[in-house]
Amino acid sequence: MFAKFLTTLTALLTFVVAAHGAERMETHTWLVGDMPIIKVETFKGSIRIEPADSGQVELTLEAQASGKNASQWLDRLTVKASPFGAGIVVAVKQTGLGVDFSTSRLPQREVNLVLRVPQPCVLDLKSEFGNIEVADDFRGQTRARVHTGDIFVGRVDGSVNAETRSGNVIISRATGDVNARSYFGDLHVGSIAGQAVLRADHGNIDVVNSTGSLKAEAVKGDITAGMSRQIFGDAHLETAAGDVFVDIDPDSELEIQARTSWGKVRSGLALEEYGKSSKSRLNGMLNGGGALLALRAKGGNVHIKSVPTYGL
Numbered sequence: 001m002f003a004k005f006l007t008t009l010t011a012l013l014t015f016v017v018a019a020h021g022a023e024r025m026e027t028h029t030w031l032v033g034d035m036p037i038i039k040v041e042t043f044k045g046s047i048r049i050e051p052a053d054s055g056q057v058e059l060t061l062e063a064q065a066s067g068k069n070a071s072q073w074l075d076r077l078t079v080k081a082s083p084f085g086a087g088i089v090v091a092v093k094q095t096g097l098g099v100d101f102s103t104s105r106l107p108q109r110e111v112n113l114v115l116r117v118p119q120p121c122v123l124d125l126k127s128e129f130g131n132i133e134v135a136d137d138f139r140g141q142t143r144a145r146v147h148t149g150d151i152f153v154g155r156v157d158g159s160v161n162a163e164t165r166s167g168n169v170i171i172s173r174a175t176g177d178v179n180a181r182s183y184f185g186d187l188h189v190g191s192i193a194g195q196a197v198l199r200a201d202h203g204n205i206d207v208v209n210s211t212g213s214l215k216a217e218a219v220k221g222d223i224t225a226g227m228s229r230q231i232f233g234d235a236h237l238e239t240a241a242g243d244v245f246v247d248i249d250p251d252s253e254l255e256i257q258a259r260t261s262w263g264k265v266r267s268g269l270a271l272e273e274y275g276k277s278s279k280s281r282l283n284g285m286l287n288g289g290g291a292l293l294a295l296r297a298k299g300g301n302v303h304i305k306s307v308p309t310y311g312l
Helices: 070-075
Strands: 008-017 021-031 037-042 046-052 056-066 077-084 087-094 109-118 121-129 132-134 138-148 151-157 160-166 169-174 178-184 187-192 196-202 205-210 214-220 223-227 235-241 244-248 254-260 265-267 281-286 291-297 302-306
Touching: 021 070, 021 077, 037 109, 046 121, 046 138, 056 070, 056 077, 056 087, 070 077, 087 109, 109 121, 121 132, 132 138, 151 160, 160 169, 169 178, 178 187, 187 196, 196 205, 205 214, 214 223, 223 235, 235 244, 244 254, 244 291, 254 265, 254 302, 265 281, 291 302
Parallel strands: 037 087, 037 121, 046 109, 046 132, 121 138, 132 151, 138 151, 138 160, 151 169, 160 178, 169 187, 178 196, 187 205, 196 214, 205 223, 214 235, 223 244, 235 291, 244 302, 254 291, 265 302
Antiparallel strands: 008 021, 021 056, 056 109, 077 087, 254 281
C-alpha cells in the first residue's frame, strides 16, 4: 500500500523570542498518492488551503504568544501526521492543560496554518476556534467545519460541504453540489452549478445566481436569491421569521407558488395565475411553466422582482 511509503521530507522548526512574546514557525512536507484524502484538524487557529501541482502536502505553521508563559504555551504545540490510504491525517494539538493564569489582560494566543495540496484531492478540515479559507482554483471536494469562525471558499471546481456553529459561510463559486449551514451567522453563495442545500438558523441567506435544484431554509433571517434565466431544477426557499426576496428573469419558464402566513406576496412578473390567489398567496405560470419555484415566508413577506439576466 502507498501508506507505508508516506515520508516526511522536511520538518523545519524555528523559535523567535521577543521582549513581550514569542513566535514559533515550522514547515512540514509529506508525500501523498494520487487523488488523496487530506484531513486536517486543529484545536485553535486558521487554516488556509492553497493549490499545488506536486504529489506532496506542505504545511506551514506560524504561532504567536505573549505573556510570561508564552514560550511554554508554544512548546506544548504538537503537529502529528498519520498515513491514510493514499492520503494523510494531520492533527495540531496542545499537550498538557494549556491554562494561563494572569492578573493582567489576557495573553495573545494565535495559530495560523497554510496547507499547500495537490489537485485534485478530497479535503476534510476542522478548526475549533478560527477561520477556514480555500483559495481560488482549487479542484476537488471540500468539507469544512468550524465551531467559532468563518468559512470562505473561493472559485472551486468541485463540491463543498461547510458548517460553522458561530460565524459566516461564503462560497464564491462551486461547480459541484453545495451543502452549507450556519447556526449563528449568514450564508453568502455566489454561483451554484450543482444542487444546493442551505440552512441558517440565526442569519440571512444570499444566493447571487442559481440554476435551480436549490433548497434554502432560514429560521430567523431573510432569504435573497437571484435565479438564472435557464433553470434546470426545482427551488424551495422558506423562512420562518423573515422575508423572501427573489429576482427572476422575465424570459424564464417557471411555475411559481408563493405564500405567506402573516404577510403579503408582491410580484412584478406577468404570470398566468391559477387556483386561489390572494394577498398572501400566488400561484402562476411564467411563459408556460417549467421548473417549480416554491417560496414561503411564514412570518414575513415574499417579494418577486422581474430582473433580466441577459442569458446568465
